[in-house]
Amino acid sequence: MTPTDAVGSLDTLLFAVGILGVLILAGVLLRLAIGWLRRLVLPAALIGGAIGLALGPHGAGLFTDPVVSAWADMPGVLATVVFAPMLMGVTLPRLRETYSLVAPQLLYGYMGSCLMIGVPLVVTAVLLVPLWGVNDMFGSLVEVGWPGGHGTAGAMSEVFAGQGWEEGASLGQTSATVGLVFGICMGMVLLNWGIRKNHVQAYRHGGAGAGAATSDILPDDGREPMGQVTVSRDLVDTLGLHLALVGLAIMIGWVLQHVIDMVIPGMPLFPLAMIGGALVQLVVARTRLARTIESRVFRTIQGVALDFLVVSAVASIELPVVVENAAPLAVLLVVAALLALAYFFWIGPRVFQRDWFEQSIINFGSTTGVASVGLMLLRTADPELKTVAGRAYALRAPFFSPFVGGGLVTAVVPLLAVSYGALATGLAFCAGFVVLLVLARVLNLWRAPARV
Template sequence: MFPTEKIQSSSMETILFYCAVLGILLFIGVVLRVKVKFFKKFFISASLIAGTLGLLLGQYGLGVLPAEMTESWGALPGALITVVFAPMLMGVSIPNPKKMGRLIVPHLLFGYMGECIQIALPFIITGLVLIPVWNVNEMFGSIVEIGWSGGHGTAGGMVDVYNRLDWSDGGPLGLTSATVGLLVGIIVGMVIINYGVRKGYTSVIKNVQELNVNQSEDILPRAKQPSGSAVTMNKDVVESLAFHGSLISIAILIGWVLQKLLGGLVPGLPLFPMAMVGGLVVQLVISKTKFAEAIDTGCLHRIQGLALEFLIMAAIASIKIPVVIEYAFPLSILMVVMTLVMVWYFFWAGPRLFGKDWFEHAIVNYGSLTGVTAVALMLLRTVDPEMKTEAGTGYALRAPFISPIIGGGLLTSILPVMAHNYGSLNVGVVFLILLFVLYILARRLGFWTRTT
């Protein structure tokens, strides 16, 4: 047992101690990720391993870690998600959609229509079936899009949002949904690929013997280690990392002001999407000054990455297992139904939106809709190892038009608020209508083609 009783729970020393334990778990997670083939094969990240280890050692497992520690970890994701989102629009150059329209638009349509399905159907099922039968919360349907497209980072960050909306069960369920989504992305994605190769849908890989998941080196040799960030400020002035941290701090402060101003109009509005807007304000202002040259997106990504790794660990390690067990039946219904629907959507929308090389374009988006970017790229590299198609380029170019809004963006963050204020069925119907509008738009613009 850790000697936490000798440390005052309110002291900074306690916080430092708890974070140190998280750091130890992360190191163990890294070692397991490198050494255990299973984790590497299924692209299980070190932070997910570390969080699961913390859960097993916590109050719902072996009881080695005290409840006070794991409960304190549960408060971290709500703060760390703000650090992840604040710099999202800093130093970003938006590609010209007119020049790349024929490549970007099908990816955008596939992504937005898929998101509408992930929002509309779970909310409608919740309103028509799960609430009458199991009396679940109106926000129950939000855990699919938050967990699947948003991933563990977004699900962990939404824990605080659910708590403030008086549904503390939402956090553990969202994280469970994210775990299921990751498995659906990897396992079902590989089943789809094997089926697609056998049916001749793929453009590059022509038989199953050619399938080979490209496993890159875990520990990069020094000769292959890329530069993670640039030093943009003279160290006599300030450490470059600290300078970028100050920009994130300004963005968070602006977001806090916006949250207070809009809180009356949108009750329960979370801080982290407003911090992202604050980051955009910082970008617009600083781009007019000489300090624009001092912004390095690589440095911002390092800060985001650090916050995200600890966010995922803390969120997983603090999952309340009894809550997941309590909701086992309604949760299983949503997970099974959405798995079947996402497979159907892949084969329905893929060939109609993308045409040439449709399988490669659709599989990378399927991976993003069910798991995380790493899963999306893993599936793409499996069917297009040398990136001979334009699927990877289209997927990358769509990111600035997708990430800030859905799949963990602004719209994702307010889904629980919308369900809380207007009811799950109403929210589901609105997004079903939006799905239909996007479908009509795709046909009118000539991006939806018939297949034989």
């Protein structure tokens, strides 16, 4: 008898989290036992998530819908916990450094979005409409389903239905599922390629990641502390103190979200929680509490949240039973997959001056399978979050997330395709890519890459 009668009950939530812990443990045991899992650098959370998916409603049916629904709600919450302490316990970046981090991320993100919106719409007009007679909005399924994810695909069902294309809702969910699976699988392929080519910082020259390739259990002389005890235990546990500061950062983020929502609806919480963390850091650094802060404790909190984010995101994938319009959808998604790979290899090493692989891989994941996949891939490529990728990605979010990947532009694209036609709309976005490419050169943010 399992406590799964009500999705929102505390018993269901506790049971769901407990099962996630069991799945992570199963992933640990499998990776320790099976050498090729270790050689593929598959994290225990991903392995456990795959087990959870196989045992869920679309597989063996061991886990019921209420439990899986609880898992599906966790990635967004856990992403906030990951990003809230991103700027806590560290020296805050100067304005020039902030620009150097955000500008390349914005260019990469918007250039990729223009391609992922424009080219599928052109393919729809030139190929899919003549051959299969699909709707002009068909090409928007990539933007809606891949970076938008299942949530955006569900929200867009009203838009599709309002334009007389009811089947767009189920196709959007299918697109989101394919994108999620492709993002995870191809992301791991890219990660292993990057490790072999010496592009991944954590796996260079016998780094911490590289050591894990031969043994996942670290030797006694290779172990690092998770952080020091900085306050008396009869006052508060050090971990509890740091969690309290993370909670304060999230509360500040919620206030900022409420204020911004009056002007720009749909702003995600995680970048605002990071801003809240920066404000907490600024205040704490000027008080006696500054001596109690241990940055490694914050990194530990982030690591735990990332592990549970990954296992819950993978285990709650909604696998569609029947896919209508399979042929044109397959063509469209193959085009999208090739585009995602092309601009990973072509734009990434030319735009990112620092940590090009890590910054590109988190964007690849979020472009094909929402932010949770990007964070999962970054977690594997940069286990200790030592590169600038996570911080730069989070700093970009307020200038990016409200517009594409589930934002304002995502909602408008299908309507533009109906009003002006798929071809004209697609060409307009392709022209936007060219403009951004020129802008990157003008701003000196485009360089000849090192050998890739």
